[in-house]
Amino acid sequence: xxVAELAQYVATGLLVGGVYALMSxxxxxxxxxxxxxxxxxxxxxxxxxxxxxxxxxxxxxxxLGALLTIPPFFVLGWIVHRGLLARVTGGGDPQRxxxxxxxxTLGLSLVITNATTMILTPTPRGIRTAYATQAFTVGPIxxxxxxxxxxxxxxxxxxxxxxxxxxxxxxxALRAAADDPEAASYQGIDVRAMHGLAFxxxxxxxxxxxxxxxxxxxxxxxxxxxFIVLMFVAVVLGGLGSIPGAFVGGLVIGLVQSLTxxxxxxxxxxxGVFIVFLLVLYLRPQGLFGRRARTV
Amino acid sequence: xxxxxxxxxxxxxxxxxxxxxxxxxAGEFVTLxxxxxxxxxxxxKAISGTVAASEGRVAYQxxxxxxLRASERAALGIAHVPEGxxxxxxxxxxxxxxxxxxxxxxxxxxxxSLATVLELFPILRERERQLAGSLSGGxxxxxxxxxxxxxxxxxxxxxxPSQGLGPRIVxxxxxxxxxxxRERRLTxxxxxxxxxxxxxxxxxxxxxxxxxxxxxxxxxxxxxxxSASRIREASRCGRACWRASHRPCRDCSARSSGGWPIASxxx
Numbered sequence: 001x002x003v004a005e006l007a008q009y010v011a012t013g014l015l016v017g018g019v020y021a022l023m024s025x026x027x028x029x030x031x032x033x034x035x036x037x038x039x040x041x042x043x044x045x046x047x048x049x050x051x052x053x054x055x056x057x058x059x060x061x062x063x064l065g066a067l068l069t070i071p072p073f074f075v076l077g078w079i080v081h082r083g084l085l086a087r088v089t090g091g092g093d094p095q096r097x098x099x100x101x102x103x104x105t106l107g108l109s110l111v112i113t114n115a116t117t118m119i120l121t122p123t124p125r126g127i128r129t130a131y132a133t134q135a136f137t138v139g140p141i142x143x144x145x146x147x148x149x150x151x152x153x154x155x156x157x158x159x160x161x162x163x164x165x166x167x168x169x170x171x172x173a174l175r176a177a178a179d180d181p182e183a184a185s186y187q188g189i190d191v192r193a194m195h196g197l198a199f200x201x202x203x204x205x206x207x208x209x210x211x212x213x214x215x216x217x218x219x220x221x222x223x224x225x226x227f228i229v230l231m232f233v234a235v236v237l238g239g240l241g242s243i244p245g246a247f248v249g250g251l252v253i254g255l256v257q258s259l260t261x262x263x264x265x266x267x268x269x270x271x272g273v274f275i276v277f278l279l280v281l282y283l284r285p286q287g288l289f290g291r292r293a294r295t296v
Numbered sequence: 297x298x299x300x301x302x303x304x305x306x307x308x309x310x311x312x313x314x315x316x317x318x319x320x321x322a323g324e325f326v327t328l329x330x331x332x333x334x335x336x337x338x339x340x341k342a343i344s345g346t347v348a349a350s351e352g353r354v355a356y357q358x359x360x361x362x363x364l365r366a367s368e369r370a371a372l373g374i375a376h377v378p379e380g381x382x383x384x385x386x387x388x389x390x391x392x393x394x395x396x397x398x399x400x401x402x403x404x405x406x407x408x409s410l411a412t413v414l415e416l417f418p419i420l421r422e423r424e425r426q427l428a429g430s431l432s433g434g435x436x437x438x439x440x441x442x443x444x445x446x447x448x449x450x451x452x453x454x455x456x457p458s459q460g461l462g463p464r465i466v467x468x469x470x471x472x473x474x475x476x477x478r479e480r481r482l483t484x485x486x487x488x489x490x491x492x493x494x495x496x497x498x499x500x501x502x503x504x505x506x507x508x509x510x511x512x513x514x515x516x517x518x519x520x521x522x523s524a525s526r527i528r529e530a531s532r533c534g535r536a537c538w539r540a541s542h543r544p545c546r547d548c549s550a551r552s553s554g555g556w557p558i559a560s561x562x563x
Binding site: 169172173175176178179180182183184185186187188189190191192 | 344345346365366367368370371375376377378382383384385386387391394395396398399403443447
């Protein structure tokens with residue numbers, strides 16, 4: 001009986017962790033390629049939730065809606081990169097650039113949160129689907145349908161990103177630009193375009209993760225703060241900039257959050273996450289997948 | 297092929313290069329020597345576009361490339377094999393090589409180029425699936441050179457290919473460069489600290505000191521021999537030798553006594 005209960009917590013944790021993993025690889029992609037710490041990542045996720053919500057109002061199933069956030073958010077990310085970030089990356093004093101990037105993405109986060117609150121009001125909204133309250137039964141374990149679908153889609157999107165990065169010329173060029181931008185430009189790789197691609201893809205992935213999250217999580221303008229910290233923990237846990245690392249980091253966080261409930265009340269769910277985080281930092285400061293050399 | 301006139305580069309008010317004029321004809325092998333900090337690497341970067349020129353003109357195939365970004369210049373067929381090798385450490389050897397042929401003109405001939413490069417450096421075939429960061433220094437240099445060749449370049453810029461490598465590897469690298477050049481009639485601009493070897497391989501040489509060209513060892517037709525020795529003198533490295541750098545050995549002095557190889561009729 002105890003085993004069944006434990007299995008239930010593990011399963012629930014992994015399902016949620018899959019969506020965390022998808023959010024986190026977006027952040028890891030941006031950091032790995034551009035060395036930009038994007039504080040606005042959670043806000044793009046929130047916008048992805050809203051877009052999925054509006055799609056749902058128009059009658060589009062949220063699982064499809066989550067996928068449909070990808071093209072517009074890729075374009076949005078690309079524009080934000082070209083219009084704002086490109087001005088503070090590439091050339092110049094690295095320390096000043098880092099400062100400028102932090103202030104820029106933090107500012108962007110504030111602007112997005114507040115503009116959304118102003119326009120869409122702080123009232124939480126939700127998407128109602130038939131499958132949000134249904135569950136698959138696997139032996140003694142119940143798997144929430146919405147979370148199961150979200151988990152499966154997150155895996156598919158993560159796998160698609162992985163195939164892109166390892167099997168296509170553009171993906172390899174992206175990894176090369178992350179490894180050594182100067183050497184990449186000597187191969188004819190347009191590093192600025194690669195940054196635009198990384199930022200666009202990173203934003204699109206987190207928006208899609210937001211869309212999947214929206215199938216079972218309330219949508220409000222301030223939702224970003226609940227997740228941005230988890231994303232950062234996942235990315236650091238996995239080894240800064242490592243995409244497989246961030247993926248595993250996301251799964252671990254879902255798992256730890258869920259298992260924490262065995263010992264602590266729901267409100268203290270993230271306590272376990274931070275304990276594990278501190279332990280990893282203490283025992284393996286480069287992260288689970290971290291190497292001395294940075295990776296994507 | 298490459299024609300540089302009055303090139304100047306400044307780093308925050310400091311003149312790294314001043315009024316550099318240099319010419320590399322199609323099919324020519326030109327060496328650029330000079331002491332540390334003379335601006336050799338800066339000159340190569342100004343050609344390939346990762347350092348901006350503050351004055352002067354860089355013309356490649358008769359076209360002013362000053363306004364083009366580094367990636368656009370690479371697309372035109374300038375391959376820069378940078379100082380310190382700069383392979384992509386988290387990519388495999390194979391991926392590194394394939395990215396060498398990223399430019400459109402080279403992509404179509406990727407399979408063919410790959411076969412040539414792997415034939416040139418068999419060790420890379422053995423290491424194909426390894427991460428480039430796990431290779432030894434010599435292997436990384438071969439990879440960097442191979443990656444440059446994958447671009448099917450018109451102009452190959454080589455920055456200190458012998459740096460930090462053991463004598464046997466250096467010999468192998470120089471032999472390969474010589475072979476590539478003879479087989480492909482490739483245009484090469486080589487920056488080297490190992491003056492004797494570099495001068496023996498090339499057609500002409502320039503000496504750069506504190507950002508200026510102080511000697512141009514070509515252009516005078518029959519006076520090649522004297523130019524070569526003057527270059528050696530001027531670079532104050534005349535007895536540098538790849539077997540024991542900056543210390544003369546028998547083999548090396550025997551080689552260098554031969555003088556300027558081009559003078560004896562190779563051209």
